[in-house]
Amino acid sequence: MTYLEKAVKAYKENLEKVQKIMDEADDPVVALEKLVSISEGNTKTGKFPSVSLLPRMTCPWSRCECTCGEKCYAIKIANLRPVVLDAYARNTAILHLCPTAYFVAVEKAVKRSAFFRFHIAGDIPNRDYLLQMHRIARSHPNCRILCFTKQYELVNDYMDKIQKPDNLQILFSGWTNLHPVNPHNLPETTVYAKDEDFRPEWIACGGNCLDCALHDGGCWDAKSGETVAFKMH
Numbered sequence: 462m463t464y465l466e467k468a469v470k471a472y473k474e475n476l477e478k479v480q481k482i483m484d485e486a487d488d489p490v491v492a493l494e495k496l497v498s499i500s501e502g503n504t505k506t507g508k509f510p511s512v513s514l515l516p517r518m519t520c521p522w523s524r525c526e527c528t529c530g531e532k533c534y535a536i537k538i539a540n541l542r543p544v545v546l547d548a549y550a551r552n553t554a555i556l557h558l559c560p561t562a563y564f565v566a567v568e569k570a571v572k573r574s575a576f577f578r579f580h581i582a583g584d585i586p587n588r589d590y591l592l593q594m595h596r597i598a599r600s601h602p603n604c605r606i607l608c609f610t611k612q613y614e615l616v617n618d619y620m621d622k623i624q625k626p627d628n629l630q631i632l633f634s635g636w637t638n639l640h641p642v643n644p645h646n647l648p649e650t651t652v653y654a655k656d657e658d659f660r661p662e663w664i665a666c667g668g669n670c671l672d673c674a675l676h677d678g679g680c681w682d683a684k685s686g687e688t689v690a691f692k693m694h
Contacts, residue, residue, distance in 0.1 A: 464536050468515050471550035479554045490562045493555050497566035498548035500581065502671070509576040509671055512567050514583030515539075515553045521584065521611050532693070535582030549582055556586070564593050571597055571604045576674050576681075579608040591619050598629035605674065607681060609634040609650060613641045620645045630681055632689070648683035652693045663690035 462470075479493065486492035502508040516535040539546040556563040571577045585591050585608070598606050606629045610616060613633055625631065633641035635651040643649065653659065664679060666689055673679035680689050 464540050465517060467540070467546060468518055468550065471546050472515060472518065472553055475547070475550045475554035476558065479551075479558045483559060489559055490565060493559050493562035494566040494569075496551060497555055497563055498552055499566060499570045509578065509674075510570040510574050511578040511581050512570070513549055513552065513581045514556065514586065515549045516582045516584075519553065519583040519586045539582070553583070556590075560589070560593075564597070567593075568597050568600070571601050571606065574604055576671065577604055577606050578670065579606065580610075585610050585612045585615060588615060588619065591615060592623075594629060595619075595623065595626060598626040602626070602628050604628065605681060606630065607670070607674075608632070609680075611639075611641075613643070616647070617642065617644060620647075630683070632680055632683060635688075637693075646685040648680075648685065649688045650680065650691060651688055652691045654693050659690065663688050665689075666691045 479496075482492050482496075483489040497512070500511045500513065502511065513535070516533055516539065535549075539549060552563065567577075579585070579594060585594070591612075594606070594608065598604075608629070608631050610631060611634050616631060616633070619625075631647055633643055633647050633649045635641055635649050637652060637654065637657075641649060651663070653663075659665065664683060664687055667673045667679055670680070674681045683689055
């Protein structure tokens with residue numbers, strides 16, 4: 462079974478479970494927000510909370526398919542670990558059927574942390590989601606929020622109309638053959654092959670998101686026009 466087949470199956474199963482809870486619970490928001498999977502981090506990302514959605518099903522796949530699709534680590538992990546795939550699918554199903562519960566859980570995690578990351582897996586699915594990210598960041602200025610995205614048009618349209626909170630760091634995620642349309646000059650990321658030279662104008666990824674956040678530099682502090690580079694693995 463391919464990843465997409467597994468993802469669709471897990472998503473449909475979780476839609477049924479979430480709908481059943483909504484039909485039976487006295488307060489569906491309270492019941493469902495407890496089921497939103499908030500990761501507390503790992504040795505690679507660092508020990509701070511993050512939330513994820515189904516990769517490919519929430520990503521701009523026409524863009525990713527020709528770039529990062531074959532090397533997507535989130536898809537590889539979801540393929541290897543059914544519990545991870547189920548967590549991604551459950552979050553996506555709750556977001557679809559009861560977005561209030563999803564964002565209640567996210568906001569509670571943001572409120573108790575100095576750092577938060579959207580989407581170790583997945584991407585910003587729509588404008589309403591992006592506006593909720595904006596609202597949560599503005600409501601909790603003491604938490605620094607990080608998000609990588611390939612939803613360039615969505616973010617560009619948002620920034621044409623609304624000023625992004627300073628504590629919401631959005632980076633346009635590029636690839637070796639993908640260069641974002643970036644009229645607002647947001648910081649970007651790129652990858653480079655093992656046999657490719659590191660360019661002097663790039664900022665090197667330090668390998669751990671929390672270490673980077675605590676010691677300044679890298680993605681959390683990247684400025685307009687700067688590019689953080691990750692070695693392809």
